[in-house]
Structure formats: structure tokens, C-alpha cells
Amino acid sequence: MTAGPRPAHRPGVLRRMLDASLPYQLLTFAVFAAGWELYAREWGGLLIPTFTETVQATAELLGTAELWQAMYVSNQALVLGFGIAVVVGVPAGIVLGRFRALERLADVYLNILLVTPMAAIIPLLVMSVGFGLASRVILVTIFSIVMVVVNSRAGVRQVDPSLIEMARSFGATERRIWARVLLPGALPAIMTGIRLGIGRAVTGMVIVELLMVSTALGGLILEYRGLFKAPLLYGTIVIILAEALLLISVARWGERRLTGWARTTMARSAR
Structure with a gap:
């Protein structure tokens, strides 16, 4: 009697934990925290708090209404600006990737946004829009939209042209080519652009508050720096970094x- 196929051996819990990246990330963080603590105790002085002082200050900040009010004000610009970047940038990148004539017209403007120091745009925004929410939203949008457009365009470009020709040979209309070939093929690059754009949006949110409007989280950073409250300053920066990492993880x-x-298809093609 022939035995049936043996079930695949499933690795144990310990092996799965070792294969995961979390233990290595925790080990790296522990080494970083220990190095920070030792350096701050020996050579830090007044301006560099220890790791434990920073943790205590972060916990203290999380319990204050001042921080949450600042988070609310700052994230208004973040949500609105990044939302506009996605709503405008994804279709724009797809269209530029599909139609080369439009890309030739818009390419110079994309290059300008890529190489221009964004801090230099702030005086122009102040002169034209003022110090309100609109200027902060515009700067966050400018910071993040470039990544969204460029990656969306690259996603359309990397779709195999033979797939488009095959779809046309079977009588597919332009609408079906967009829905069944271009958009699914470009989706991985589009999601990568959105993920990178989130990081740029958080950067723009903080920079505009530091250089243009001393309010919200940027105002807290300037206040704690001026009063030499290093633990609270570092704690505010830690909270901003934690929010950025959380958004990127989502x-x-x-x-x-x-x-x-897409990963399943690549794995099958590699076999």
C-alpha cells in the first residue's frame, strides 16, 4: 500500500520567532538605548538627556492636554495635505506614465519640485496665502505629492507592453486596458509611493511649523529648545517619529x- 504525501512540516513557534525580524529589531533598539544612556551620562551635559529621562518626559507629555491639542492642529495639515497629494498625485502619475506627450510637458515641473529646497517655498506661501491652515496644507502637499506622482508613473511604465498588446488583440477597449492591465500592474508601485509620501508629509508638517508658524508640534519644539528643556524636547521628537513610523506601518x-x-506571482515565476 502506497503511503500518501507527507504533510509539510510546519516550523515551531521558536523558529518562527527567530526567523522574524522583531527580535533583531528589539536587540538593535536595546543596544541603541544603552549607548544613548551611557553617552548622555558621561558627556551629555545639559543639552543631551539620558534615555531614561527622555522616556519619562515622553510619558509626561502623553498625559498633557497641550500635546494632544498640538497633535490635533498639526495633523489637520497632515491629513488634508497628504489626502490632496494622493487624490491628485496618483491619477496624475498614471496619466503621465500612459501618455508620453503629457509627460514631456510635465517632466520639467516634476524635476523642479524634486530639486527645489522646500524651505525656500515658505516665504512665497506666506506672501501669497498667509499664515493659516491653507499655507500649511499646501506645503505638506508639495512635500509629498512628488513621491506619489513619480512612483505612480513608474508603476505604469513597468507594466509589460506585451500585455497591453495582447489585450488589444483580444479586442479590449482602452477602458478595459486601464481597469484590467494598467491599474493592477501599477498598484505595487503606487502603494510604495504612498508609503514614501507619508514620510515626506510628516517632514513637511514639522518644517512648516518650525520655519513659518510657531504653532502646534513645531511650536512645542521651539518652546522647549528656548527654555533648555532637553528631555521634553527629545520627548516631542520621539512622539513625532512614533507617529510617522505608525503611519508608515499602516x-x-x-x-x-x-x-x-504580486508577491505570489513573482514567487511562482521564480520557480
Whole structure:
């Protein structure tokens, strides 16, 4: 009697934990925290708090209404600016990737946005829009939209032209080519652009508050710096970094959910 196929051996919990990146990330963080603590105790002085002081200040800040009010004000510009960047940037990048004539017209403006120091745009915004929410939203949009447009365009470019020709040979209309070939093929690059754009949006949110409007999180940073409250200053920066990492993790999760088929296809083609 022939035995049936043996079930695949599933690795144990310990092996899966060792294969995961979390233990290595925790080890790296522990080494970084220990090095920070030792350096600050020996050579830090007044301007560099220890790791434990920073943790205590971060916990203290999280319990204050001042921080949450600043987070609310800052994230208004972040949500609106990044939302505009996605709503405008994804279609614009797809269209530029599909139609080369439009790309030749818009390419110079994309290059300008890529090489121009964004801090130099702030005086222009102040003169034309003022110090309100609109100027902060515009700067966050400018910071993040370039990544979204460029990656969306690259996603359309990397779609195999033979797939488009095959779809046309079977009588597919331009609408079906967009829906069945171009958009699914460009989706991984689009999600990558959104993930990178989030980081740029957080950067723009903080820079505009530091250089243009001393309010919200940027105002807290300037206040704690002026009063030499180093633990609170570092704690505010830690909270901003934690928010950025959380948003990027959410975007990476969405990328895995929406583009899991792409990894499956690449794995099959590699066999």
C-alpha cells in the first residue's frame, strides 16, 4: 500500500520567532538605548538627556492636554495635505506614465519640485496665502505629492507592453486596458509611493511649523529648545517619529493586503 504525501512540516513557534525580524529589531533598539544612556551620562551635559529621562518626559507629555491639542492642529495639515497629494498625485502619475506627450510637458515641473529646497517655498506661501491652515496644507502637499506622482508613473511604465498588446488583440477597449492591465500592474508601485509620501508629509508638517508658524508640534519644539528643556524636547521628537513610523506601518500593511498577488506571482515565476 502506497503511503500518501507527507504533510509539510510546519516550523515551531521558536523558529518562527527567530526567523522574524522583531527580535533583531528589539536587540538593535536595546543596544541603541544603552549607548544613548551611557553617552548622555558621561558627556551629555545639559543639552543631551539620558534615555531614561527622555522616556519619562515622553510619558509626561502623553498625559498633557497641550500635546494632544498640538497633535490635533498639526495633523489637520497632515491629513488634508497628504489626502490632496494622493487624490491628485496618483491619477496624475498614471496619466503621465500612459501618455508620453503629457509627460514631456510635465517632466520639467516634476524635476523642479524634486530639486527645489522646500524651505525656500515658505516665504512665497506666506506672501501669497498667509499664515493659516491653507499655507500649511499646501506645503505638506508639495512635500509629498512628488513621491506619489513619480512612483505612480513608474508603476505604469513597468507594466509589460506585451500585455497591453495582447489585450488589444483580444479586442479590449482602452477602458478595459486601464481597469484590467494598467491599474493592477501599477498598484505595487503606487502603494510604495504612498508609503514614501507619508514620510515626506510628516517632514513637511514639522518644517512648516518650525520655519513659518510657531504653532502646534513645531511650536512645542521651539518652546522647549528656548527654555533648555532637553528631555521634553527629545520627548516631542520621539512622539513625532512614533507617529510617522505608525503611519508608515499602516501603509505597509495596506500595501501587503492590496498587492499580495504580486508577491505570489513573482514567487511562482521564480520557480
